[in-house]
Amino acid sequence: MHPLFDLNGKTALVTGSSRGLGFSFAQGLAEAGANVILNGTHEERLFRSVSDMQTKGFHVDGFVFDVANEVSVMKAFTEMDEKGIQIDILINNAGIQYRKPMVELELENWQKVIDTNLTSAFLVSREAAKRMIARGQGGKVINIGSLTSQAARATVAPYTAAKGGIRMLTKAMAAEWGQYNIQANAIGPGYIITDMNTALVEDEQFDQWVKNSNPTRRWGLPEELAGTVIYLSSSASDYVNGQMIFVDGGWLAVL
Numbered sequence: 001m002h003p004l005f006d007l008n009g010k011t012a013l014v015t016g017s018s019r020g021l022g023f024s025f026a027q028g029l030a031e032a033g034a035n036v037i038l039n040g041t042h043e044e045r046l047f048r049s050v051s052d053m054q055t056k057g058f059h060v061d062g063f064v065f066d067v068a069n070e071v072s073v074m075k076a077f078t079e080m081d082e083k084g085i086q087i088d089i090l091i092n093n094a095g096i097q098y099r100k101p102m103v104e105l106e107l108e109n110w111q112k113v114i115d116t117n118l119t120s121a122f123l124v125s126r127e128a129a130k131r132m133i134a135r136g137q138g139g140k141v142i143n144i145g146s147l148t149s150q151a152a153r154a155t156v157a158p159y160t161a162a163k164g165g166i167r168m169l170t171k172a173m174a175a176e177w178g179q180y181n182i183q184a185n186a187i188g189p190g191y192i193i194t195d196m197n198t199a200l201v202e203d204e205q206f207d208q209w210v211k212n213s214n215p216t217r218r219w220g221l222p223e224e225l226a227g228t229v230i231y232l233s234s235s236a237s238d239y240v241n242g243q244m245i246f247v248d249g250g251w252l253a254v255l
């Protein structure tokens with residue numbers, strides 16, 4: 001491994017990592033040498049994923065907490081403090097989708113999507129960055145956006161607003177924490193095959209739209225994001241700050 005990408009001795013917290021992209025990010029970071037903390041809200045699913053990775057010989061721990069709930073987030077960080085866990089790399093990945101035309105959308109569901117996809121990144125990063133600053137050894141924050149961080153699509157207004165917010169929150173983090181050698185960047189995945197998209201993959205019309213809309217002519221796979229996550233988590237990206245990298249097969253590059 002090139003030393004610039006070596007994550008040995010680092011600890012990474014990946015939110016929403018019991019499955020999907022988060023689990024794949026956690027595997028990639030562990031393969032690059034990091035100790036990894038997995039997170040989710042369903043305890044059984046989370047610890048199944050923890051033991052799956054432990055069986056492969058990785059250093060993994062799991063913390064059940066709701067990223068959208070301030071009390072839950074703060075409790076988890078207090079528990080990590082008590083266990084002597086110090087986070088060097090934070091991946092704000094947990095997210096949900098909710099599809100409905102805006103004129104029919106209930107405030108409660110708007111709020112839930114905003115809280116889980118955007119407010120969560122503020123809550124978890126605040127706790128992680130506070131500790132990184134106190135330790136004085138820098139750190140990495142990687143926020144997971146979406147194609148909707150740049151372009152809108154009907155029926156997903158709160159998701160679009162949240163992911164657009166993620167792009168600017170990343171810049172706000174870079175503006176405040178760069179002086180502490182903490183780099184904050186974002187990744188915008190294209191359409192990737194995970195549980196979140198099962199219904200869309202199975203919908204023939206949507207599937208064709210995905211395949212026809214981007215130059216690579218196919219859905220992405222979770223493991224195709226691992227390289228970008230490792231890069232942004234490692235010293236290879238120490239002078240990259242406040243950026244968003246789209247990993248989308250070229251989708252946003254074309255009309």
Ligand SMILES: NC(=O)c1ccc[n+]([C@@H]2O[C@H](COP(=O)([O-])OP(=O)(O)OC[C@H]3O[C@@H](n4cnc5c(N)ncnc54)[C@H](OP(=O)(O)O)[C@@H]3O)[C@@H](O)[C@H]2O)c1
Nearest residue numbers: 016018019020021040041042066067095191192194195196
């Ligand atoms: N898949 C795509 O095509 C795609 C494209 C662009 C962006 N993204 C973004 O990538 C991220 C991951 O998406 P995915 O497709 O991997 O989703 P997924 O398969 O539905 O997995 C979501 C993960 O987030 C966790 N989670 C959900 N709500 C949570 C909460 N309140 N607190 C803690 N954990 C929570 C889930 O665990 P529990 O079930 O245990 O809560 C699960 O581990 C999201 O931010 C999504 O918006 C995905």
